[in-house]
Structures are given as C-alpha cells and as structure tokens.
Amino acid sequence: MLETDLAIIGAGPAGMAAAYTAAQSGLSVLLxxxxxxxxxxxxxxVERAANTRGHILGKDYTCxxxxxxNLKHERITHVTGAAVWQxxxxxxxxxxxxxxxxxxxxxxxxxxxxxxxxxxxxxxxTLPGVMTAGAAQILLKQSGIVCERAVLVGSGPLLxxxxxxxxxxxxxxxxxxxxxxxxxMISAMRHLGGALRGWRYLTKGLALLAEIRRAGIPRxxxxxxxxxxxxxxxxxxxxxxxxxxxxxxxxxxxxxxxVVPNTQISRSIGLDHHWDPDQRCFxxxxxxxxxxxxxxxxxxxxxxxxxxxxxxxxxxxxxxxEIACDxxxxxxxxxxxxxxxxxxxxxxxxxxxxxIDRAYPPFVPALxxxxxxxxxxxxxxxxxxxxxxxxxxxxxxxxxxxxxxAGMGPCQGRYCGLTVTELLAExxxxxxxxxxxxxxxxPIKPVSLGELSALAKTESAKP
Amino acid sequence: MKTASDYRILDETRQRVTVRFEGNELLLRxxxxxxxxxxxAGIAPFRRTPVSGAxxxxxxxxxACFDCLVEIDGVTRQACMTEVADGMVISMxxxxxxxxx
Ligand SMILES: Cc1cc2nc3c(=O)[nH]c(=O)nc-3n(C[C@H](O)[C@H](O)[C@H](O)COP(=O)(O)OP(=O)(O)OC[C@H]3O[C@@H](n4cnc5c(N)ncnc54)[C@H](O)[C@@H]3O)c2cc1C
Ligand code: FES
Numbered sequence: 368m369l370e371t372d373l374a375i376i377g378a379g380p381a382g383m384a385a386a387y388t389a390a391q392s393g394l395s396v397l398l399x400x401x402x403x404x405x406x407x408x409x410x411x412x413v414e415r416a417a418n419t420r421g422h423i424l425g426k427d428y429t430c431x432x433x434x435x436x437n438l439k440h441e442r443i444t445h446v447t448g449a450a451v452w453q454x455x456x457x458x459x460x461x462x463x464x465x466x467x468x469x470x471x472x473x474x475x476x477x478x479x480x481x482x483x484x485x486x487x488x489x490x491x492x493t494l495p496g497v498m499t500a501g502a503a504q505i506l507l508k509q510s511g512i513v514c515e516r517a518v519l520v521g522s523g524p525l526l527x528x529x530x531x532x533x534x535x536x537x538x539x540x541x542x543x544x545x546x547x548x549x550x551x552m553i554s555a556m557r558h559l560g561g562a563l564r565g566w567r568y569l570t571k572g573l574a575l576l577a578e579i580r581r582a583g584i585p586r587x588x589x590x591x592x593x594x595x596x597x598x599x600x601x602x603x604x605x606x607x608x609x610x611x612x613x614x615x616x617x618x619x620x621x622x623x624x625x626v627v628p629n630t631q632i633s634r635s636i637g638l639d640h641h642w643d644p645d646q647r648c649f650x651x652x653x654x655x656x657x658x659x660x661x662x663x664x665x666x667x668x669x670x671x672x673x674x675x676x677x678x679x680x681x682x683x684x685x686x687x688x689e690i691a692c693d694x695x696x697x698x699x700x701x702x703x704x705x706x707x708x709x710x711x712x713x714x715x716x717x718x719x720x721x722x723i724d725r726a727y728p729p730f731v732p733a734l735x736x737x738x739x740x741x742x743x744x745x746x747x748x749x750x751x752x753x754x755x756x757x758x759x760x761x762x763x764x765x766x767x768x769x770x771x772x773a774g775m776g777p778c779q780g781r782y783c784g785l786t787v788t789e790l791l792a793e794x795x796x797x798x799x800x801x802x803x804x805x806x807x808x809x810p811i812k813p814v815s816l817g818e819l820s821a822l823a824k825t826e827s828a829k830p
Numbered sequence: 831m832k833t834a835s836d837y838r839i840l841d842e843t844r845q846r847v848t849v850r851f852e853g854n855e856l857l858l859r860x861x862x863x864x865x866x867x868x869x870x871a872g873i874a875p876f877r878r879t880p881v882s883g884a885x886x887x888x889x890x891x892x893x894a895c896f897d898c899l900v901e902i903d904g905v906t907r908q909a910c911m912t913e914v915a916d917g918m919v920i921s922m923x924x925x926x927x928x929x930x931x
Binding site: 401403408419420423450466483493494495496498499501502505506510511514515516536538599619629744745746747776777778781782815 | 896
C-alpha cells in the first residue's frame with residue numbers, strides 16, 4: 368500500500384491548491400483524480416485547451432494554468448485516471464486506474480471532489496439531446512466541440528458564461544430560457560451591499576449579459592411550465608413566459624439551475640451533514656479549516672459548500688495549512704499568519720454569494736416535479752411514485768428502496784437524491800433535515816469483479 | 831442510429847482512427863473523449879434503459895450520471911471517462927439491468 372502524509376481526492380482548484388501548499392510545507396502528497404488531466408470542472412483540460420481555445424473560454428479559465436503548473440512540485444504525486452471507489456474512516460483509499468485496483472493511505476485525507484449540477488427534472492429531460500449546461504461546457508473545453516441549435520434553460524450565471532463562450536465559437540445558442548423572476552431580483556437587492564463588495568462578479572456578469580445582448584440572443588425570463596418534446600431525441604422546448612406560451616425547435620437543450628456539493632464520499636464514510644436552506648442542498652459539517660466530524664478527514668472546495676473556483680482554491684490552501692500544523696510541519700504562528708491573508712480573500716470572494724443565490728434561485732417546479740416526471744434517471748422512477756411511497760408510510764429516502772428502485776441504479780442517487788428528499792419532505796410535511804438523504808455505500812464507482820478479486824489476492828498475500 | 835450531427839468540431843488537428851459502433855465504422859479523433867466523439871459522429875442513442883428501453887445519450891459528461899454507458903470490447907464503461915483508441919469495438923450495453931455494469 369502506498370503511504371503518504373496527505374492523500375487528496377480531486378484535482379480541481381481546491382485539491383490542486385491544497386497539494387501545493389502542503390508540499391511547500393514539506394509534506395508528501397498523493398493527489399488522485401479520475402480525469403485524465405488536472406483542472407477539475409472549471410479548469411477542465413486547461414493545459415491542452417488554453418492555447419487553442421483560451422480566447423473562447425476566457426481569462427477566468429486560462430488562469431487555472433498556474434495551479435496545474437504547481438503540481439510539478441517534487442513532493443506531489445498526481446495519479447490521473449484514478450477513480451476512488453472506497454474510503455475508510457482511517458484515511459485508507461481504494462481506487463482503480465485503467466481497470467486495476469490500488470490502495471493508498473494518508474496520515475490525513477482531503478476530499479476535494481467538487482460539485483454536481485443540481486438535478487433539473489422537467490418532462491422530457493431524459494431524452495437524448497438534453498444535457499446539463501456544464502456538460503456542454505465540458506465538450507467545449509475538453510474536446511473543442513460546440514452544440515448546434517441549442518437552447519439554454521434554467522437559472523444562474525453559468526448559463527450566461529456558457530452562452531458567451533458559445534457565441535465566441537460562432538455557434539450561438541438559439542435562446543436562453545431563464546426561470547428566475549423579477550421578484551427574485553428584488554429580494555436579492557437586500558444583499559446588494561455584498562454584491563458591490565464582490566463587485567468583480569457583478570462586473571463580469573454584466574459584461575456577459577452585454578455580450579449576449581450584442582449577439583441578439585433572445586432571453587425569456589420567469590419561465591414556467593417547461594417541458595421538452597421529442598420522438599427519440601429532443602426536438603423542441605415548450606414554456607410559458609410573460610403570459611405567453613412559447614415553443615422553440617432545437618436540437619440540444621442545456622439545463623442548469625445551480626450546483627450542489629458532491630457528497631458521495633463524505634456520505635459513504637458517514638460524516639455529519641446538515642441542510643443548507645439558502646443553497647437548498649445538504650452540506651458536510653466542517654470547521655473553518657475544512658475539518659470534518661472525523662478529525663483526520665478534511666473537505667475543501669465546492670464539495671464542502673458552494674463558493675466557486677477562487678473560494679475553492681483558498682479553502683484548499685487553508686486545509687493544507689491546518690494539516691501541516693497537525694503533522695508538525697508548521698507551527699501555529701506560521702499557520703495563522705498565512706491563514707489571515709487567505710481568510711480576508713475568502714471573505715471578499717464570498718461577499719457576492721448571497722446576492723447570486725437569491726437572484727438565481729433553483730427552478731421550484733423542478734425541486735418537487737409533477738407526478739408524471741421521471742426523477743430517478745437510472746431506474747425511471749417518477750415523482751408520483753415517490754409521493755405514492757409517502758402515502759404508504761415512507762418517511763425517508765432509504766426507505767424508498769423498500770418500495771421501488773429509486774437511487775439503486777449506477778448513479779447511486781447523484782441525480783435523484785435531493786429530489787427524493789424534497790418530495791418526501793413535502794409529502795410528509797417534514798423538513799429536509801428531518802427527512803434526510805440516501806445512505807451511500809461503497810463502491811461509490813462501479814467496480815468489476817476482476818478488480819475486486821485482484822485486490823483480495825494482494826490483501827491475502829500480506830504477511 | 832447514425833444521424834446528421836448536432837455538434838460541431840472547432841479544430842481538426844488530431845489524427846482519426848477507426849472504431850466500430852454497433853457494427854458501423856466511424857472515424858474518430860484519436861485520444862479525444864469517446865462520448866464527445868460519438869456525439870460529434872451523430873450517434874444517438876448510446877444505449878437503451880433496462881427498465882423501459884428508452885433511448886439515452888450523455889447527460890453530465892463528468893462521470894456522474896452513467897447515461898453514457900456503452901460496451902467497449904466486451905466491458906461496460908462510461909464513454910465520457912474513456913479516450914478514443916484505434917480499433918475499439920463499441921456496442922450498446924446488453925439490456926440486462928445496469929447495476930451489474
Ligand atoms: C460541470 C461543471 C462546470 C462548471 N463550470 C464552471 C465555470 O466555468 N466557471 C465557474 O466559475 N464555475 C464552474 N463550475 C463550478 C465549479 O464547481 C467550481 O467553480 C470549481 O470547479 C470547484 O472546484 P473544486 O476544486 O471544489 O472541485 P472541482 O473543480 O469540481 O474538482 C473536483 C475533482 O474531483 C474529481 N473527483 C470527483 N469524485 C472523484 C472520485 N470518486 N475519484 C477520483 N476523482 C474524483 C473530479 O474528477 C474533479 O476533477 C462548474 C461546475 C460543474 C459541475
Ligand atoms: S455522461 Fe454522465 S456519466 Fe458519462
């Protein structure tokens with residue numbers, strides 16, 4: 368088994384910054400990521416794409432190059448294509464690289480597995496041609512592929528960014544169908560002070576909107592009654608906006624209404640989580656250094672609560688400082704000196720968040736969809752099925768498994784877990800916190816029997 | 831299953847290699863993401879669900895949704911977590927339940 372001071376899962380901004388800070392403090396670092404190149408979601412494939420597509424993707428993308436460059440530090444071992452599928456409370460990790468299972472252990476473990484796009488179950492969302500907006504962006508960053516005749520649907524600044532990036536490729540989206548309303552903007556105004564302190568985000572958002580306007584892309588707001596039509600694949604989107612019914616013929620529909628922490632690993636080791644009513648999702652419990660309810664395990668970045676790429680980077684560094692201190696590589700004085708500057712930067716990074724969260728809330732009809740809408744993509748369970756389970760006495764997500772197969776498919780609830788919580792909470796008139804979430808069991812990524820048995824052999828060969 | 835593509839490739843720099851999808855020969859860019867290349871080649875659907883036989887294509891492109899499952903040389907894998915290699919033989923996963931994928 369590979370042994371290291373600090374094992375990190377995830378090579379996005381949080382994991383990369385933590386790796387470098389820890390290595391600089393003298394710790395040995397093992398950095399695992401299932402992607403074939405470093406970068407995480409925001410800086411996906413930045414080393415390859417910065418030169419050819421930097422002008423399309425923008426400066427906020429190419430600035431990730433510096434983080435990737437830092438991974439060359441001699442004390443950092445970055446294993447690419449390493450999907451972690453089991454994590455022990457003792458910081459032991461099991462992962463597979465090219466179909467071969469391996470094990471490693473760290474004196475400390477940092478989970479930096481980022482976010483997932485919030486599931487947006489609307490009628491027709493399982494049709495080919497419907498993807499997340501993040502998926503379209505990954506196609507563009509990683510492969511230089513742009514979706515044609517696309518409509519962006521949902522809410523949040525990422526929609527504007529993806530639209531602007533598409534415009535710069537010369538293949539603009541047909542329209543942006545937004546679900547947030549004027550009254551959301553009014554209620555966000557209470558937090559305008561914060562937004563002004565985080566003015567860089569505001570300026571960037573306005574610049575993107577100006578780019579979209581110049582390109583003449585139609586924007587519809589306060590859209591409701593969204594449904595996707597198509598025979599075998601998506602062919603049109605229907606919605607109501609400003610009292611009018613609309614139908615747009617299209618080939619691709621890109622859904623997005625925010626991102627939520629990816630809690631698969633933190634759930635699988637039984638860490639404490641709580642419901643965050645502002646971001647409307649579960650968040651693992653951590654202290655100001657990212658330390659979890661298990662003292663040797665830390666979480667940094669969007670996986671510990673949504674803050675964006677810069678905040679993730681800072682949180683990664685903060686965790687690394689505390690870990691260096693834990694392991695005697697740094698004294699408290701030095702830690703606090705370095706952390707002070709980081710914390711000030713973090714405060715200013717997060718200043719605009721409350722404004723953004725209020726101005727671009729999730730699309731409520733997709734949180735508790737109509738009965739006929741599929742909510743579990745893998746097993747094709749509908750919202751109506753979950754409501755029926757509630758009537759039969761089902762109070763928590765784990766019990767749904769006694770009634771049907773929701774959450775039991777290969778995605779292990781990644782794209783239905785929050786919807787099941789919301790539906791049961793509503794039906795049983797309980798809070799989301801009381802309702803809880805799926806229990807996640809390893810392996811959290813599918814593993815073949817071959818991988819398991821090869822691992823069993825190396826285990827039994829141990830003295 | 832192969833239709834006009836709804837996806838445009840911006841730069842044609844890489845060498846193309848031959849792979850097969852459901853028996854059809856495709857020329858894909860070597861070393862690029864397999865799900866992306868299949869989309870660009872106009873493949874739809876990638877698979878059918880074991881429950882109702884509904885058609886599916888990639889949804890998340892980040893390894894989370896498993897809608898891009900295909901069988902590559904006999905092994906069920908996520909196309910969005912795989913790179914194109916010369917001579918790959920790809921098919922829709924046999925329509926058994928996906929939990930043993
Ligand atoms: C699809 C998508 C696109 C986004 N695009 C943008 C954008 O353009 N601009 C922006 O400001 N924000 C974007 N975001 C928000 C984004 O989450 C953050 O800004 C930022 O990427 C968070 O950094 P992070 O380090 O916390 O996690 P991430 O950057 O998400 O990195 C997490 C890493 O963990 C790895 N990982 C996860 N699970 C495992 C496992 N079991 N085994 C091995 N590795 C694993 C992943 O492969 C990934 O590389 C996007 C989010 C998503 C989901
Ligand atoms: S497209 Fe979601 S896992 Fe591949």
